[in-house]
Amino acid sequence: MDADKVFKALADPTRRTLLDRLYEKNGQTLGQLCEDLDMARQSATQHLGILEEANLVSTVRRGREKLHFINPVPIHEVYERWVRKFEHRRLSLLHDLKKELEGE
């Protein structure tokens, strides 16, 4: 997993919207995903390219259409490496913080 690519891909509201839309309906075409996006198709294409580069989305060509599918693997890996670890010590980290903010 390339954490840089994954986090960078997630660090844009348009791309998160695209993921949410695919979550609602997996396998949409580029055209479908562009609707109501309020930007040129070419811009959305670039966003989808970044999601693909990060492996968050995989595509399949069907005729003249390009279908987009969520790949849940990188998000799972982010969870394993970056989230679970902090969740595990979450309460003790909160305790550190609270104690210090109260002034020692």
Added chain:
Amino acid sequence: MDADKVFKALADPTRRTLLDRLYEKNGQTLGQLCEDLDMARQSATQHLGILEEANLVSTVRRGREKLHFINPVPIHEVYERWVRKFEHRRLSLLHDLKKELEGE
């Protein structure tokens, strides 16, 4: 939570390193965190500023030193909003993908 700020903050290797270091030893000063970072102190300060803006790190001034503490809340919120959702449908999403890659 400002998902944009949180993901952007996480989308840089230096900042992830800083978080890892704080995870190892919470409450370090700016000076301690800069050691072995291979960049000017001012650059590291900017990175820490971004982590603070995203609320991933909180700071307390003690004399001439500035102590840094991990704030686990935003990561927890990212988990709730962006990870758990996809984890929940993880296997069915993987199934969609596999089926399509195999060609229908």
Added chain:
DNA sequence: ATAATATGCAGGTAAATGCCTGCATGTCAA
């Protein structure tokens, strides 16, 4: 075959990012 449809590719621009240097301020210790 031809027109309509779906996507790809090339380049251009304004703004954001990540790094730097130089200097200012504030705090502690001798």
Added chain:
DNA sequence: TTGACATGCAGGCATTTACCTGCATATTAT
């Protein structure tokens, strides 16, 4: 009080990002 130490602030520069327009290619339907 004075020098050393820890951090803050301002500006400059190269690269990346996110958007655009214009044109090219490939597929389907008539």
